[in-house]
Amino acid sequence: MEFEKFKVMQFPRDVIVGHSILHNIPSLVPLYSRGKGVLIITGNITYGVTGREVESMLKDARIETQVIKTGDATYENLVKCEEEARGIKPGIMIGVGGGSKIDLTKKSAFDLDVPFISVPTSPSHDGIASPRATIKKGSLVLSENARMPVAIVADTSVLIKAPYRYLAAGAADVISNVTAVLDWKLANRIKGEEVSSSAATLAEYAATELMEKAHMILPGVEESAWLVTKQILASGTAMAIASSSRPASGSEHLFSHAIEMTGKGTAIHGELCALGTVATMFLHGGDWKKLASVFKQINISIRAADYGLTSEDVIHALSTAHSIRPERYTILGESDLSHSAAERALEITEII
Numbered sequence: 001m002e003f004e005k006f007k008v009m010q011f012p013r014d015v016i017v018g019h020s021i022l023h024n025i026p027s028l029v030p031l032y033s034r035g036k037g038v039l040i041i042t043g044n045i046t047y048g049v050t051g052r053e054v055e056s057m058l059k060d061a062r063i064e065t066q067v068i069k070t071g072d073a074t075y076e077n078l079v080k081c082e083e084e085a086r087g088i089k090p091g092i093m094i095g096v097g098g099g100s101k102i103d104l105t106k107k108s109a110f111d112l113d114v115p116f117i118s119v120p121t122s123p124s125h126d127g128i129a130s131p132r133a134t135i136k137k138g139s140l141v142l143s144e145n146a147r148m149p150v151a152i153v154a155d156t157s158v159l160i161k162a163p164y165r166y167l168a169a170g171a172a173d174v175i176s177n178v179t180a181v182l183d184w185k186l187a188n189r190i191k192g193e194e195v196s197s198s199a200a201t202l203a204e205y206a207a208t209e210l211m212e213k214a215h216m217i218l219p220g221v222e223e224s225a226w227l228v229t230k231q232i233l234a235s236g237t238a239m240a241i242a243s244s245s246r247p248a249s250g251s252e253h254l255f256s257h258a259i260e261m262t263g264k265g266t267a268i269h270g271e272l273c274a275l276g277t278v279a280t281m282f283l284h285g286g287d288w289k290k291l292a293s294v295f296k297q298i299n300i301s302i303r304a305a306d307y308g309l310t311s312e313d314v315i316h317a318l319s320t321a322h323s324i325r326p327e328r329y330t331i332l333g334e335s336d337l338s339h340s341a342a343e344r345a346l347e348i349t350e351i352i
């Protein structure tokens, strides 16, 4: 029989992470640009924090630069960004901002077939280094195919200025790889889904590193941003090896998306992943107490009520999350999780 396996992996070419490194951006542009001019996609606040600085560095280097300031990663904003970008016809795009601006840039770059550079200003989730974009369309949260950045420039002196809550949430997003990998291995046993051991091992490693070093993830300490960002990048590499978000997104992410779709509560993505990974680790029969104590260390609550969510919201999300991505088999199964199992998983997050 002929050998028929094949795989396509996309990696960033330059990953620059560390203190005060934004000045590297102008020299990256001629390496990757496919035409004339740069388009920066940023937000009003992030333009003030970093976007303006990047813009003036590029202009100083005599690189034609235009800026679009946009808002949340919604479908409406995506359409507007893409319309404007089509008019500008940039040779390369640079996303400067937190998760939403990077999501809008990577999806626009994918749709317009233009390379893009990721310049995160907040380490709040692993999307800064992944080829998937989360876009809200009405009440739906879509995980869309997007472009892997050709380069990532993560300046720790910028990242540490974001509120601690975002840093902790970014760490939680990576730590939640532990249940994502358990789900992947479960899907292998139950469904015969292929698992990439290298991707799974790297995703687990990133999570374990942050669990072991949780005491070093501190507010206002630049090395904390360094620690978390490094593992966010490792998580991104795991996804690149797998050519899928599988190693970093399992039942805990389905739960997170289920809550995000309702628009209820005040939790940000990584916080929902924390709550989700403790609950689904319990369902896996694993060491959920260890996870809970790590989240306590980095000041992340896993109590639904602290985010304005009711028990019913959580139980409903746990029960129905499997239907969001039916092809992604997880511990949540293929039909609604029983009310009593969801209730028990919720209870354990409340007694901590």
Ligand SMILES: [Zn+2]
Residues within 6 Å of the ligand: 125, 126, 173, 253, 269, 273
């Ligand atoms: Zn995530």
